[in-house]
Amino acid sequence: MYHTGSFIKGQSLIYNLDPRVKLAAAICLSVFILWVKPLIAFVIGIALLFAALASGISLRTIGQAIKPLLFFIVLIFLVHALFNEGEALVSIPFFGISLSYAGLQQGFFVVWRFLCLIIAAVLLTLTTAPSQMIAAVKYFLRPLKLLRVPVDDIAVMIMLALRLMPILLTEKERVETAQKARGYNLRRSGFIIRIKAFLSLILTVLTGIFRRADELALAMEARNYQRGERTSLVELKLTSSDYLVLIFLGGGLVIFVALNSHFG
Amino acid sequence: MILLEDVYYKYEPERIEALRGVSLQIKEGEHLALIGPNGCGKTTLIRHLNALLLPASGKVTVGGYNTNDPRHQADIRTLVGMVFQNPDNQIVGMTVEEDVAFGPENLCLPTVEIKKRVAEALIRVDISDLACRNIENLSGGEKRLVAIAGVLAMRPRYIALDEPAAFLDPAATKRVLDIIDKLHSDGVGIIHITHNMAEAALTQRIVVMNEGRVYLDGTPREIFEKIGMLQKIGMQLPQITELLIKLKESGIPVHTDIVNMEDALEQIRSLAGKFKG
Numbered sequence: 001m002y003h004t005g006s007f008i009k010g011q012s013l014i015y016n017l018d019p020r021v022k023l024a025a026a027i028c029l030s031v032f033i034l035w036v037k038p039l040i041a042f043v044i045g046i047a048l049l050f051a052a053l054a055s056g057i058s059l060r061t062i063g064q065a066i067k068p069l070l071f072f073i074v075l076i077f078l079v080h081a082l083f084n085e086g087e088a089l090v091s092i093p094f095f096g097i098s099l100s101y102a103g104l105q106q107g108f109f110v111v112w113r114f115l116c117l118i119i120a121a122v123l124l125t126l127t128t129a130p131s132q133m134i135a136a137v138k139y140f141l142r143p144l145k146l147l148r149v150p151v152d153d154i155a156v157m158i159m160l161a162l163r164l165m166p167i168l169l170t171e172k173e174r175v176e177t178a179q180k181a182r183g184y185n186l187r188r189s190g191f192i193i194r195i196k197a198f199l200s201l202i203l204t205v206l207t208g209i210f211r212r213a214d215e216l217a218l219a220m221e222a223r224n225y226q227r228g229e230r231t232s233l234v235e236l237k238l239t240s241s242d243y244l245v246l247i248f249l250g251g252g253l254v255i256f257v258a259l260n261s262h263f264g
Numbered sequence: 265m266i267l268l269e270d271v272y273y274k275y276e277p278e279r280i281e282a283l284r285g286v287s288l289q290i291k292e293g294e295h296l297a298l299i300g301p302n303g304c305g306k307t308t309l310i311r312h313l314n315a316l317l318l319p320a321s322g323k324v325t326v327g328g329y330n331t332n333d334p335r336h337q338a339d340i341r342t343l344v345g346m347v348f349q350n351p352d353n354q355i356v357g358m359t360v361e362e363d364v365a366f367g368p369e370n371l372c373l374p375t376v377e378i379k380k381r382v383a384e385a386l387i388r389v390d391i392s393d394l395a396c397r398n399i400e401n402l403s404g405g406e407k408r409l410v411a412i413a414g415v416l417a418m419r420p421r422y423i424a425l426d427e428p429a430a431f432l433d434p435a436a437t438k439r440v441l442d443i444i445d446k447l448h449s450d451g452v453g454i455i456h457i458t459h460n461m462a463e464a465a466l467t468q469r470i471v472v473m474n475e476g477r478v479y480l481d482g483t484p485r486e487i488f489e490k491i492g493m494l495q496k497i498g499m500q501l502p503q504i505t506e507l508l509i510k511l512k513e514s515g516i517p518v519h520t521d522i523v524n525m526e527d528a529l530e531q532i533r534s535l536a537g538k539f540k541g
Contacts, residue, residue: 129396130358131365162358166400215353222316222346223356223414224338224370233365233382235375 012055014127018242019136019234025249026124032253033116036260038109044256045116052123065122066115073111080107130162135234152230160216168209175204266290266313266344266422266453271322273308282308284476285322292421295454297464297484300473301498306457307349309473310424313455314344327421342371345415349426351407360386360402360410361395367418385417388450389443405436409443422453429463441466461488461502465523472499484523504528 014022029048033041052062066073082092086102125133138155145151184197266289273283282305290296290313298306311317312324315331327343329336348354357363361382368378386392389409394402402410408428415423428444429437441463448454456467464470470487472480474497480487488494488505501509502523508531509520518535522528 129362131362159356159358159362163356163399167352212353215348215350216356218316219346219348219354220356220366222314222341222348223367223418224341225366226338226370229372230369231372231374231378232369233362233375233378 012127013241013245014051014055014123016239016241017127017245018236018238019128019132020139020236021238021242021245022124022128023133023136023140025245026120028249028253029120030117032256033113033120036256038112040256040260041109041113041116045112045119048116048119048123052119055123055127057122057126061126062119062122065118069114069118073114076114077107077111080110129234130159131232131234134159135232135236138232139236150227153227156225156230163216164209164213167212168205171205171208171212172201175201175208265292265325265327267323267325268309268312269323269325271309271312271319271324273305273312273317273320275308282476283312283319286473286476286478287322288471288478288481290422290453290455293448293451293453294469295448295467296456296469296471297467298455298457298471298473299459299461299464299499300479304473305476306473307426308476310346310426310455310457313422313424314346315340316346338371342418343421345418345420345423347408347411347415347423347425347428349430351404351411354411355399355407355414358399359395360391360397360399360413363399363410364413364417367414371418381417381419385413388416388447389413403436405432405439408432408436408440412440412443412447416447420452422455423447424455424457426457427459428456429458429460461500462504462524465502465505472497485521488523489521 029044033044036044049062053059081099081103082097084100084103084106086100088098088100089104091098128136134155137158138151141149141151141154179197179201189197268286268288271283271286272281274281284305286305286309288309298309300306308317312319312331313326315324315326315337318324318332324331326340329340329343331337331340355363356366364382364385365378368381373381382395383392386395389412391406391409391413394406394410399407399410412423412425412428425444428440432440444454444456445466454467456463458464465484465488467484470480470482470484471478472487472494479497480490480493488501491501491509494501500506504525505520505523508518508522508528511518512520516535518531522531
């Protein structure tokens with residue numbers, strides 16, 4: 001199952017790129033997707049999708065990443081489709097709202113941009129080992145050391161957050177199973193009971209996670225962890241393919257900027 | 265050498281006295297099993313060995329460094345590695361090599377040295393093939409070996425293991441115990457908490473704890489001879505020793521001071537030879 005911090009070891013151009021290049025590219029593309037005209041965002045999205053498929057990431061995996069956000073995606077689409085002032089295709093009486101062609105088009109492009117961001121994030125996280133990602137983040141945050149920002153500690157915090165994510169999910173499943181094993185049937189329960197069950201689940205999961213976090217802190221201490229400077233297993237090194245990708249990406253962005261102003 | 269001198273420790277805020285005057289000497293390269301009923305202070309004791317806990321009174325010295333001296337805590341934690349009971353609560357990295365690298369990264373070693381140590385530690389516990397695997401996709405036994413490798417990458421002189429075979433199936437238990445045995449043969453001192461008497465019988469020395477004190481201390485043979493004292497605190501004998509005692513009680517002339525399978529087999533074979541003769 002896909003979750004933030006998932007990484008699948010593979011061999012492709014994207015896998016072998018320097019994590020700094022991938023992180024910078026993902027951030028630039030994300031900003032660009034939100035800024036450019038819908039048609040150009042559509043083209044970039046298709047290119048991202050191809051890049052993901054070429055890296056061995058299946059549509060199913062992308063679907064798994066989208067699934068938890070499906071409610072918001074549908075909501076965003078409906079808001080744009082129903083509250084647009086374009087010519088009405090269908091009117092809904094009493095509510096004063098109408099479905100318009102312009103609204104549908106706008107909803108589609110907004111959702112498309114959103115999906116592009118998800119694909120970019122999936123592509124980045126699945127092709128980059130967490131340690132490489134952290135090394136890249138640490139590299140970009142390095143100037144903040146001058147302002148006494150604890151960059152090394154931030155990097156460790158990111159690592160722990162990524163580590164605790166699957167533990168949190170496992171803990172949730174464990175508590176849910178324990179509740180079911182004792183005859184808790186939420187499907188047949190009313191709203192209040194469901195809320196109570198949810199609160200009890202949250203409290204139990206949080207208690208478990210805090211206990212684990214305590215133990216983890218102790219284990220880190222036992223392995224000589226102290227706040228401040230640390231070295232890293234990851235060696236950041238730009239290769240010729242990194243430079244090629246940077247040139248290709250830079251060129252692509254210039255072309256898209258030109259096209260964007262042309263269509264504008 | 266690790267030296268504990270009249271160590272007392274209380275857990276706050278309940279003020280539960282977990283250690284009550286423990287004195288112990290652990291030599292380099294020794295394989296020691298720490299046994300005793302639940303809540304007798306075993307885990308508290310091993311947490312004193314790498315300065316995770318500091319004695320309320322008394323003194324713990326590791327390789328000549330006093331654990332109370334904050335200047336030497338890093339040295340002490342490098343000398344004594346700690347493997348926790350639940351590897352899920354010990355593993356920090358997302359992949360095997362990332363986790364094994366955590367200790368050397370904390371020692372601020374250069375990348376080349378970190379890579380060397382990670383590779384070396386993975387070879388020592390025979391999991392080099394798992395280097396790039398995601399921790400979440402490993403079995404319980406494999407996670408236990410990752411936790412041991414993570415400690416080995418710091419090149420400790422002693423490793424303290426809190427029930428390393430807990431919750432493992434027989435095959436995984438054997439794999440973990442074989443690795444521990446191999447580390448001991450390589451000269452690493454092992455301090456090993458266990459509830460399994462057969463496991464304890466394979467070590468050089470057993471320390472039995474009870475109510476925060478050292479109750480018995482000796483070789484497996486010496487310890488398992490004191491049946492009455494063990495039974496008094498709810499401890500059992502290794503199954504093989506129990507079998508021999510029952511054989512003796514039924515009139516078969518066997519020695520009962522045997523604690524492992526090999527010695528027992530030898531005795532049964534010689535007995536069978538006598539009957540044939």
